[in-house]
Amino acid sequence: xxxxxxxxxxxxxxxxxxxxxxxxxxxxxxxxxxxxxxxxxxxxxxxxxxxxxxxxxxxxxxxxxxxxxxxxxxxxxxxxxxxxxxxxxxxxxxxxxxxxxxxxxxxxxxxxxxxxxxxxxxxxxxxxxxxxxxxxxxxxxxxxxxxxxxxxxxxxxxxxxxxxxxxxxxxxxxxxxxxxxxxxxxxxxxxxxxxxxxxxxxxxxxxxxxxxxxxxxxxxxxxxxxxxxxxxxxxxxxxxxxxxxxxxxxxxxxxxxxxxxxxxxxxxxxxxxxxxxxxxxxxxxxxxxxxxxxxxxxxxxxxxxxxxxxxxxxxxxxxxxxxxxxxxxxxxxxxxxxxxxxxxxxxxxxxxxxxxxxxxxxxxxxxxxxxxxxxxxxxxxxxxxxxxxxxxxxxxxxxxxxxxxxxxxxxxxxxxxxxxxxxxxxxxxxxxxxxxxxxxxxxxxxxxxxxxxxxxxxxxxxxxxxxxxxxxxxxxxxxxxxxxxxxxxxxxxxxxxxxxxxxxxxxxxxxxxxxxxxxxxxxxxxxxxxxxxxxxxxxxxxxxxxxxxxxxxxxxxxxxxxxxxxxxxxxxxxxxxxxxxxxxxxxxxxxxxxxxxxxxxxxxxxxxxxxxxxxxxxxxxxxxxxxxxxxxxxxxxxxxxxxxxxxxxxxxxxxxxxxxxxxxxxxxxxxxxxxxxxxxxxxxxxxxxx
Numbered sequence: 001x002x003x004x005x006x007x008x009x010x011x012x013x014x015x016x017x018x019x020x021x022x023x024x025x026x027x028x029x030x031x032x033x034x035x036x037x038x039x040x041x042x043x044x045x046x047x048x049x050x051x052x053x054x055x056x057x058x059x060x061x062x063x064x065x066x067x068x069x070x071x072x073x074x075x076x077x078x079x080x081x082x083x084x085x086x087x088x089x090x091x092x093x094x095x096x097x098x099x100x101x102x103x104x105x106x107x108x109x110x111x112x113x114x115x116x117x118x119x120x121x122x123x124x125x126x127x128x129x130x131x132x133x134x135x136x137x138x139x140x141x142x143x144x145x146x147x148x149x150x151x152x153x154x155x156x157x158x159x160x161x162x163x164x165x166x167x168x169x170x171x172x173x174x175x176x177x178x179x180x181x182x183x184x185x186x187x188x189x190x191x192x193x194x195x196x197x198x199x200x201x202x203x204x205x206x207x208x209x210x211x212x213x214x215x216x217x218x219x220x221x222x223x224x225x226x227x228x229x230x231x232x233x234x235x236x237x238x239x240x241x242x243x244x245x246x247x248x249x250x251x252x253x254x255x256x257x258x259x260x261x262x263x264x265x266x267x268x269x270x271x272x273x274x275x276x277x278x279x280x281x282x283x284x285x286x287x288x289x290x291x292x293x294x295x296x297x298x299x300x301x302x303x304x305x306x307x308x309x310x311x312x313x314x315x316x317x318x319x320x321x322x323x324x325x326x327x328x329x330x331x332x333x334x335x336x337x338x339x340x341x342x343x344x345x346x347x348x349x350x351x352x353x354x355x356x357x358x359x360x361x362x363x364x365x366x367x368x369x370x371x372x373x374x375x376x377x378x379x380x381x382x383x384x385x386x387x388x389x390x391x392x393x394x395x396x397x398x399x400x401x402x403x404x405x406x407x408x409x410x411x412x413x414x415x416x417x418x419x420x421x422x423x424x425x426x427x428x429x430x431x432x433x434x435x436x437x438x439x440x441x442x443x444x445x446x447x448x449x450x451x452x453x454x455x456x457x458x459x460x461x462x463x464x465x466x467x468x469x470x471x472x473x474x475x476x477x478x479x480x481x482x483x484x485x486x487x488x489x490x491x492x493x494x495x496x497x498x499x500x501x502x503x504x505x506x507x508x509x510x511x512x513x514x515x516x517x518x519x520x521x522x523x524x525x526x527x528x529x530x531x532x533x534x535x536x537x538x539x540x541x542x543x544x545x546x547x548x549x550x551x552x553x554x555x556x557x558x559x560x561x562x563x564x565x566x567x568x569x570x571x572x573x574x575x576x577x578x579x580x581x582x583x584x585x586x587x588x589x590x591x592x593x594x595x596x597x598x599x600x601x602x603x604x605x606x607x608x609x610x611x612x613x614x615x616x617x618x619x620x621x622x623x624x625x626x627x628x629x630x631x632x633x634x635x636x637x638x639x640x641x642x643x644x645x646x647x648x649x650x651x652x653x654x655x656x657x658x659x660x661x662x663x664x665x666x667x668x669x670x671x672x673x674x675x676x677x678x679x680x681x682x683x684x685x686x687x688x689x690x
Contacts, residue, residue: 020095023053024093027076030044030086030087052312053191059239061227061245079615094107094327095327110181114173116162117162124352127142135335174206181209191222230277251294252280346438368454384558392552423609466555475551489539494602514538549584551570555569
């Protein structure tokens with residue numbers, strides 16, 4: 001729908017009526033590392049970080065590479081790996097409500113890399129997000145799309161391919177970044193997190209992105225957090241609040257305008273006519289001894305009365321809710337799409353992208369015609385004699401191998417280009433992995449019927465197979481089935497293996513041994529007893545037996561009277577090859593079951609990967625063991641306002657939570673085992689686990 005058709009569309013649907021603070025408390029992340037002497041220890045990447053991104057403001061997280069900026073963002077949204085060798089401690093909150101899986105849809109994350117479908121347009125990408133992530137009707141999704149295109153100034157490039165650098169020409173880097181922001185903004189989140197949103201952009205486009213983030217916070221009352229490396233002075237001035245990181249420790253957290261005065265008070269004044277952001281970045285890369293002074297100064301500040309005026313570091317109270325009427329009201333608009341809508345939209349996108357890639361379609365058509373003609377010429381005009389039996393067996397094997405292997409290669413190549421986009425969308429929980437797998441199969445099905453049909457029409461009559469309608473259509477059904485089985489096998493391998501290289505190496509490794517026991521090279525009887533089990537795993541065998549029993553079961557008499565030969569009839573040949581217990585109908589059904597099985601395994605693999613990418617928030621279970629914040633440990637005058645109240649695990653359990661239920665926690669009770677002002681990395685046996 002063109003923008004002039006929606007001139008009366010309102011942006012009011014994207015405005016929030018309330019702001020939400022996004023806070024994190026005593027967040028720590030430790031990973032197990034080997035010291036080279038056979039011993040391991042837990043290395044801290046985040047060291048008890050506490051802070052707040054205030055609603056209606058932009059918080060910039062700055063620090064050198066390896067400081068922990070991205071680790072912090074991934075930690076507060078549950079995307080860090082957590083297991084025996086990776087430990088995440090601490091809690092996160094939306095206002096005074098613990099941030100749980102229930103409220104993940106209220107927080108959106110924009111990755112540093114602009115991962116997009118190269119041959120999709122901004123309008124199509126935004127419409128797709130509106131349909132599958134919100135379940136909006138067609139008219140509502142179109143209106144929301146136009147709102148976002150107008151809001152992000154993307155109307156001029158609405159129908160231009162997004163492009164892939166070096167491969168597909170498309171929109172500019174700034175426009176692509178705004179499209180990625182739009183994909184998250186279309187869900188109308190309370191909190192928007194962005195990882196290095198200006199990376200790779202020139203100063204003009206970087207400033208435009210910064211102005212957009214400021215407008216999203218100030219005009220639409222969103223909470224915006226972004227990591228940034230080295231902003232220009234103009235871009236730096238757009239940020240309301242600042243969080244400076246060095247080696248996993250906080251050096252400063254508060255209003256951007258107050259940062260120069262703070263550093264001047266601790267002995268590091270910003271020189272005249274110097275970009276403050278550049279000066280701060282230089283400070284954050286000082287030797288560890290100098291950084292220790294900055295860490296100590298920050299802890300001293302947190303324990304001082306001056307911190308009482310810094311809203312970014314105010315501690316959470318002792319009473320926390322597990323449900324909030326405000327959040328629940330906003331969550332009601334984010335129920336998402338049904339499985340049917342997800343499958344339909346994913347199918348439409350897959351079909352659209354497939355048709356926009358004529359190279360693969362034309363290439364597959366050329367391959368099909370070439371091999372059909374080639375096999376037809378090699379086995380042209382097969383005779384009904386002893387030599388013809390051997391030739392027919394070989395020709396049927398080549399038909400099976402060619403169609404199945406070519407389809408498997410096609411399946412292998414179809415998913416890797418979309419893997420990054422799929423994982424990104426799974427991280428955002430945009431749609432079900434099962435819907436994606438079903439849509440992929442539905443979109444490709446017409447082509448997996450057309451190409452085998454072309455092959456059959458050319459090769460069947462050139463080779464002179466049995467010229468009856470029943471034999472021809474049975475042959476066609478079998479070729480279509482085995483092609484779909486091969487495609488499903490290739491797609492399964494592409495889904496299961498983490499890289500395209502591993503998948504391409506695995507397919508021949510599995511396919512070739514199973515083809516050896518298909519029945520042409522090794523008689524069925526010689527596989528008994530040690531290799532007979534391969535008969536049940538070899539899907540190429542079922543494809544071959546289907547073709548074989550169809551052809552020789554309908555060929556009738558081979559050698560007539562007066563023409564003695566070792567093969568009197570087709571049934572005799574079937575018994576000779578050990579296929580007397582098989583029929584083409586039974587083998588066709590088995591192929592269909594293999595196809596379904598491969599699709600289910602592939603879909604399950606995608607589902608597992610999707611769940612891992614989406615992450616899991618575990619903050620709710622840690623409420624009962626919250627630690628005191630640095631402010632409270634430092635005898636701040638505010639301590640009297642936050643008296644510890646004991647809590648039990650049952651009080652913090654998600655299963656018993658109700659809207660606005662208050663959970664009292666010992667958040668402000670000083671820990672006797674921790675010393676004030678200590679900032680060295682904490683060893684594993686000293687770390688408090690939540």
